[in-house]
Amino acid sequence: xxxxxxxxxxxxxxxxxxxxxxxxxxxxxxxxxxxxxxxxxxxxxxxxxxxxxxxxxxxxxxxxxxxxxxxxxxxxxxxxxxxxxxxxxxxxxxxxxxxxxxxxxxxxxxxxxxxxxxxxxxxxxxxxxxxxxxxxxxxxxxxxxxxxxxxxxxxxxxxxxxxxxxxxxxxxxxxxxxxxxxxxxxxxxxxxxxxxxxxxxxxxxxxxxxxxxxxxxxxxxxxxxxxxxxxxxxxxxxxxxxxxxxxxxxxxxxxxxxxxxxxxxxxxxxxxxxxxxxxxxxxxxxxxxxxxxxxxxxxxxxxxxxxxxxxxxxxxxxxxxxxxxxxxxxxxxxxxxxxxxxxxxxxxxxxxxxxxxxxxxxxxxxxxxxxxxxxxxxxxxxxxxxxxxxxxxxxxxxxxxxxxxxxx
Numbered sequence: 001x002x003x004x005x006x007x008x009x010x011x012x013x014x015x016x017x018x019x020x021x022x023x024x025x026x027x028x029x030x031x032x033x034x035x036x037x038x039x040x041x042x043x044x045x046x047x048x049x050x051x052x053x054x055x056x057x058x059x060x061x062x063x064x065x066x067x068x069x070x071x072x073x074x075x076x077x078x079x080x081x082x083x084x085x086x087x088x089x090x091x092x093x094x095x096x097x098x099x100x101x102x103x104x105x106x107x108x109x110x111x112x113x114x115x116x117x118x119x120x121x122x123x124x125x126x127x128x129x130x131x132x133x134x135x136x137x138x139x140x141x142x143x144x145x146x147x148x149x150x151x152x153x154x155x156x157x158x159x160x161x162x163x164x165x166x167x168x169x170x171x172x173x174x175x176x177x178x179x180x181x182x183x184x185x186x187x188x189x190x191x192x193x194x195x196x197x198x199x200x201x202x203x204x205x206x207x208x209x210x211x212x213x214x215x216x217x218x219x220x221x222x223x224x225x226x227x228x229x230x231x232x233x234x235x236x237x238x239x240x241x242x243x244x245x246x247x248x249x250x251x252x253x254x255x256x257x258x259x260x261x262x263x264x265x266x267x268x269x270x271x272x273x274x275x276x277x278x279x280x281x282x283x284x285x286x287x288x289x290x291x292x293x294x295x296x297x298x299x300x301x302x303x304x305x306x307x308x309x310x311x312x313x314x315x316x317x318x319x320x321x322x323x324x325x326x327x328x329x330x331x332x333x334x335x336x337x338x339x340x341x342x343x344x345x346x347x348x349x350x351x352x353x354x355x356x357x358x359x360x361x362x363x364x365x366x367x368x369x370x371x372x373x374x375x376x377x378x379x380x381x382x383x384x385x386x387x388x389x390x391x392x393x394x395x396x397x398x399x400x401x402x403x404x405x406x407x408x
Contacts, residue, residue, distance in 0.1 A: 024062075025061070025062055025064055025066070025093070028057070029094075029095045030058055030094065030095070030096055031099060032098045033098070038054060039057070039058055040316075041054045043062065043071070045069070048064075050062060050343075063381050066086045067086055069083055070084055072097060075262060076099060077099055077100060078099070113219040113220075116256065117213040117214075118211045121198075123260060127162050127308065127310075128196075128309070130161060130309045131159055131161050131348070132161065132311055132341075133158070134157075134343040135156065136160075136168065136342070137339065141336055142187075144180050144182055145331045148178075148392045150175070150180075150183065151177075151392065152173075152187075152188065152363070154170055155172040156170060159348065159354045162309045164301065164312065165192050165315065167355055167356055168354060168355060170366045173363065173366065175402065182333060187317075188337060190299075190337065191337050194299050197209075209252075217239060218237065219236070219237055221233070221234075222235065230255055230257045231255075231256040232255055233254050234251055235253075236249075248266050250264070250265045252265075266298070267296060292322070295321040297320075299315075299317055313341055314338065314340045316336075316337065318337075319336070
């Protein structure tokens with residue numbers, strides 16, 4: 001009897017094999033034609049919810065059970081699937097994505113683009129209530145005169161939809177700050193507030209994504225690309241003088257087949273327009289008589305297409321200005337943020353209360369009330385950094401700055 005039981009256990013082990021464990025996988029995505037890095041590309045593990053986004057240098061890192069198939073996609077490049085063997089865990093991957101060809105179809109641009117924007121608006125109205133719940137990693141760096149003076153990193157429990165970010169709750173956070181002539185408070189509110197206004201349309205609604213966009217915006221057809229058998233239309237837009245309250249210009253990418261919005265990039269001359277949408281961002285001058293000139297803010301949202309609705313993958317905010325004072329030379333000011341959304345699922349976390357993006361959590365205040373957990377941040381694949389970011393973070397960490405206000 002003992003031998004029969006031993007044989008049964010042995011057979012079971014042979015059939016089941018060793019338990020699979022997640023392994024660290026790192027790599028870089030480059031353009032096959034130019035060899036240049038492909039930033040902010042989507043990397044997903046086929047048939048799972050695992051995935052990540054390449055950083056500004058095209059680098060990525062994630063943990064997955066190997067062997068696996070990785071799906072790489074980026075709007076300007078052809079989608080590709082890569083088979084990854086177990087041995088790949090010890091050698092960084094290099095994936096070469098083929099660029100897509102840009103076409104300019106012969107259409108009546110005025111009516112064609114306006115109609116496409118109206119169809120995308122109706123599609124988003126139908127699908128924006130389909131929520132995705134997961135995590136979001138947020139990084140913010142402020143540089144004055146090229147020197148990093150503020151760093152803030154967070155992981156949120158996040159709720160999002162095809163219209164943007166819908167709610168968040170801080171899970172982990174850390175920050176560091178040096179003494180500087182200028183500081184930013186609640187800059188992360190800008191990231192949370194970026195999204196599409198989906199109120200009911202009317203003749204008086206002056207919105208890019210709406211039924212009457214062509215009345216208020218100058219629209220141009222930048223090009224059409226082929227991706228996975230579908231056409232992606234890139235539209236350039238700019239305010240018509242005197243017809244809208246805000247001054248903005250940028251580009252929008254729409255899947256012509258599904259009418260899903262896949263990317264939005266727009267530029268505004270300052271932060272004032274965003275403040276009026278409820279995202280209170282304070283630029284503190286620390287009592288000095290200084291002026292900010294040449295202010296420009298660039299916002300970018302990226303979505304991954306799905307059969308039901310587009311899924312938010314990242315939001316970027318990039319603010320630049322010139323700091324001028326009565327007794328000092330002009331100094332460049334640069335504040336940037338990046339939020340990456342991952343581990344999406346259709347049901348919310350029942351233990352989480354998702355604060356709205358406007359008028360919700362003041363992140364820095366919440367971080368100060370949260371104990372800093374250094375073990376969480378060590379060797380965390382989600383917080384993969386570029387070499388420059390790594391250098392900045394280490395300069396703060398060496399002074400024990402995370403979790404404290406650093407005043408050298």
